Amino acid sequence: xxxxxxxxxxxxxxxxxxxxIAKPFLTVDSFYRFGHYxxxxxxxxxxxEPVLQTARYCEGCHSARHAQxxxxxxxxxxxxxxxxxxxxxxxxxxxxxxxxxxxxxxQCHEAMPGRPRTQPxxxxxxxxxxxxxxxxxxxxxxxxxxxxxxVAGDAAAGKQRAAxxxxxxxxxxxxxxxxxxNLAGQNAAYLARILAAYKSGxxxxxxxxxxxxxxxxxxxxxxxxxxxxxxxxxxxxxSAAGDAAAGKALAKNCAACHGETGGGSxxxxxxxxxxxxxxxxxxxxxxxxxxxxxxxMAGVSRGLxxxxxxxxxxxxxxxxxxxxx
Amino acid sequence: MKNDDKxxxxxxxxxLSKLGRxxxxxxxxxxxxxxxxxxxxxxxxxxxxxxxxFPTKDYDWSKHQWGFGVDATKCIGxxxxxxxxxxENDVPVNAHQFRTWVERxxxxxxxxEVHIDSQQDPVNIEASGSEKEFRFANRYKDAKVDxxxxxxxxxxxxxxxxxVQVCPTGATYRTEDGVVLIDHxxxxxxxxxxxxxxxxxxxxxxxxxxxxxxxxxxHRITKGLQPACVEVCPVGARVFGDQNDKQSPISLFIRNNRxxxxxxxxxxxxxxxxxxxxxxxx
Numbered sequence: 001x002x003x004x005x006x007x008x009x010x011x012x013x014x015x016x017x018x019x020x021i022a023k024p025f026l027t028v029d030s031f032y033r034f035g036h037y038x039x040x041x042x043x044x045x046x047x048x049e050p051v052l053q054t055a056r057y058c059e060g061c062h063s064a065r066h067a068q069x070x071x072x073x074x075x076x077x078x079x080x081x082x083x084x085x086x087x088x089x090x091x092x093x094x095x096x097x098x099x100x101x102x103x104x105x106x107q108c109h110e111a112m113p114g115r116p117r118t119q120p121x122x123x124x125x126x127x128x129x130x131x132x133x134x135x136x137x138x139x140x141x142x143x144x145x146x147x148x149x150x151v152a153g154d155a156a157a158g159k160q161r162a163a164x165x166x167x168x169x170x171x172x173x174x175x176x177x178x179x180x181x182n183l184a185g186q187n188a189a190y191l192a193r194i195l196a197a198y199k200s201g202x203x204x205x206x207x208x209x210x211x212x213x214x215x216x217x218x219x220x221x222x223x224x225x226x227x228x229x230x231x232x233x234x235x236x237x238x239s240a241a242g243d244a245a246a247g248k249a250l251a252k253n254c255a256a257c258h259g260e261t262g263g264g265s266x267x268x269x270x271x272x273x274x275x276x277x278x279x280x281x282x283x284x285x286x287x288x289x290x291x292x293x294x295x296x297m298a299g300v301s302r303g304l305x306x307x308x309x310x311x312x313x314x315x316x317x318x319x320x321x322x323x324x325x
Numbered sequence: 326m327k328n329d330d331k332x333x334x335x336x337x338x339x340x341l342s343k344l345g346r347x348x349x350x351x352x353x354x355x356x357x358x359x360x361x362x363x364x365x366x367x368x369x370x371x372x373x374x375x376x377x378x379f380p381t382k383d384y385d386w387s388k389h390q391w392g393f394g395v396d397a398t399k400c401i402g403x404x405x406x407x408x409x410x411x412x413e414n415d416v417p418v419n420a421h422q423f424r425t426w427v428e429r430x431x432x433x434x435x436x437x438e439v440h441i442d443s444q445q446d447p448v449n450i451e452a453s454g455s456e457k458e459f460r461f462a463n464r465y466k467d468a469k470v471d472x473x474x475x476x477x478x479x480x481x482x483x484x485x486x487x488x489v490q491v492c493p494t495g496a497t498y499r500t501e502d503g504v505v506l507i508d509h510x511x512x513x514x515x516x517x518x519x520x521x522x523x524x525x526x527x528x529x530x531x532x533x534x535x536x537x538x539x540x541x542x543x544h545r546i547t548k549g550l551q552p553a554c555v556e557v558c559p560v561g562a563r564v565f566g567d568q569n570d571k572q573s574p575i576s577l578f579i580r581n582n583r584x585x586x587x588x589x590x591x592x593x594x595x596x597x598x599x600x601x602x603x604x605x606x607x
Contacts, residue, residue, distance in 0.1 A: 003342075006345075007341065007345040010345050010346075010348060010349040011345060011348060013349070014348040014349060014351070031495070034501065035498060036498065037496070037497075037498035037508060037511075038495070038508050038510070038511055039379070039380075041506070041508035041509075041510060041511070042379070042380040042386075042500055042506065042543075043379075043380040043381065044510075045380075045506055045540065045543050045544060046380045046384065046543055046544055046547040047544065048544035049544070050542075050545050050548065050550055051412055051413045051553070052409060052412070052413055052553050052556055052557070054550065054556060076559045076560065076561065077559045078556060078557055078559075080409070080556075081405050081409075081557050081559065084412075085409075085412050085413070107403045107404070107405070107460060108401055108403040108559060110463060111463075111466075112402070112461065112463050112466070113431065113465045113466070113468075113470040113473040114402060114429055114430075114431065114465075114470075114474050114475050115401045115475075116398060116399060116400075116401065116560075119401045119560065
C-alpha cells in the first residue's frame with residue numbers, strides 16, 4: 001500500500017473510532033430507550049398542563065348554571081366555547097361574557113350551504129332585525145318551545161274550581177285589586193305553566209303556593225282553559241304612577257316575546273296588555289331580585305331601574321287587551 | 326521550489342508520519358477499551374424500562390392505541406375546534422398556521438369543478454374580521470349549490486409516517502400508543518418533515534424555530550381528557566378514543582360506519598378515519 005494512502009486510511013479510521021467512543025457520551029441517556037428518539041421528550045409533552053378545563057371544572061362553582069345548561073339543547077356546546085379557556089380562572093379574574101351574541105351564535109346557526117339539515121339555522125337578516133340573540137334566547141338553554149305547555153283542559157270543570165280563586169282574581173278573572181293579576185283572556189299555556197310552578201315550588205308565593213299544591217294536574221289544565229277562554233273586557237286600571245310614553249320606548253325590548261302592545265306573540269308567555277300596573281311592578285321587581293326565577297326575565301330586568309319598571313307597568317296597563325299585537 | 330525548503334518539507338513529512346502512527350495506536354487502544362465501555366453505557370438505561378408505567382406514573386402507553394374519527398356529515402363549519410386548538414397548544418395566532426383546520430367543498434350546478442376553501446381563504450378572513458378569529462363567509466348564499474360539505478383535517482398519526490422516516494435527528498417519532506410527536510428540543514428546523522407529509526399536516530413555527538403539528542393533545546389524553554377539538558365540537562363530528570377498547574367511541578365509530586382514510590396509496594396508513602367525504606378530499 002502506498003504510504004500516503006495508508007496514512008489517509010488510518011486517519012479516517014482514527015476519527016471513526018473517536019466518533020464511536022464519543023457518541024455514547026454525547027447522546028442523552030433516554031435517546032435509544034424505545035427507538036431513535038429521546039424518551040424523556042414523551043414525558044415532557046405529557047406533562048404539559050391542559051388549557052381547556054371541561055364543563056366539570058365549571059360545575060364546581062356554577063352548579064345552577066351547569067344544571068340548566070346540561071338539561072337544555074345546548075348541552076353539547078361546552079362552557080369554554082363561548083366563555084374562553086378556564087385555565088387560571090377564577091384566580092386570574094373573570095371569564096368574558098360574549099358581547100356580540102349575533103356574531104357568536106351565527107357561527108353555528110347562520111343558514112349556510114354545507115351545514116347539515118339537522119343543524120338549526122336562521123336567515124340572519126330576517127330573523128331578529130339586528131337584536132341580540134340573548135334578548136329572546138337564553139344561551140344556556142336556547143330552545144324557546146320548551147316553555148310551551150300544551151293545554152287540553154275542560155273549561156266548564158275549570159269554572160267550578162275557579163270559584164275558590166274569585167275572591168282575589170275576581171269572579172270573571174278581572175282582579176278587584178291592583179296587586180293581583182287579571183287572569184281573563186290570559187294565555188292558557190302560560191297559566192298552566194305558572195300554576196304548575198307554584199305547585200312544584202319552582203315559584204313561591206304566600207297565597208298561591210298552598211292553593212296550587214291542592215290542585216291536581218287535571219285541575220290546573222281545567223283552570224287554565226277556563227280563564228283563557230274568558231273575555232278580557234279591557235278595563236284599564238286606575239292611572240298608574242309611571243310615564244306611559246317613556247314606558248313605550250322601553251317596551252320595544254319586550255316586543256319580541258310579549259308583543260308590541262303586550263298582546264303577546266307566543267302563547268308560552270303572558271299577555272301584558274291591560275294588566276294591573278301594581279302587579280306588573282311587583283313581578284318585574286321580583287324577577288330583578290331573583291325571587292321569581294326565569295332566565296330570560298332575569299336578564300332583561302337586571303338593567304331596569306325602579307322608574308323604568310313603573311314606566312313599563314304604566315304603558316302596558318294602558319293598552320287594550322283586545323289587541324293581539 | 327528552492328533548495329533550502331527541502332529540510333522543512335522532510336521534517337513535516339516525518340512529523341505527519343509519526344502523528345499518523347500515534348493516531349493509529351491511540352485509536353486501537355481506545356477502541357479496545359471502548360468495546361468494554363460501550364455495553365455499560367447502553368445497559369445503563371435498560372432497567373428503567375420495566376420500572377413502572379411510561380410516560381407518566383398514571384398512564385401506561387403500552388395499554389392504549391389511540392384513533393380519531395371525523396364524521397363530515399355532522400360538521401357545521403363553526404371552527405370552534407380550530408380556535409380551541411390554537412388556545413390549547415400555543416399555536417401562533419394568525420390565519421396561516423394550524424394544527425387542525427376545516428375545509429369546505431362546494432359543487433355548484435353547471436360547474437364541473439369543486440370549489441374548496443378553508444378558514445385561511447382571504448374571503449373568510451375578511452368575514453371573521455381579523456386573523457385572530459375564524460369564520461366561514463356565507464359566500465355561496467345566493468349560488469346554486471348542488472352539494473356542499475365541511476371536512477375537518479388534522480395530523481393523521483400514520484402507522485408508517487413519512488415525516489418520521491425523513492427526520493435526520495430523531496426529533497419526531499411514533500409513540501407506542503400510536504401518536505406521532507415532535508421533540509422540540511431536538512428539532513433543528515430543517516423542515517424535511519413539512520415537505521414529506523402528504524397531508525400538509527405540519528407547519529413551521531418561526532417563533533420557536535421548529536416544526537409543529539397536532540399531537541392529539543397528548544398532554545390531555547394521557548390525563549384522561551379528550552383532545553381540545555373533540556372537547557369543544559358541538560355536533561360530535563370529531564370522535565376520539567382507544568382502539569384497544571372495543572367499546573370506545575372510536576372503535577364503535579369504525580365498526581358502525583363505512584370509514585376511509587386519506588390517500589391510502591401513499592402507504593402511510595393513517596389513523597384518522599373519515600365518514601362522508603368525496604373523492605376530491607385528500
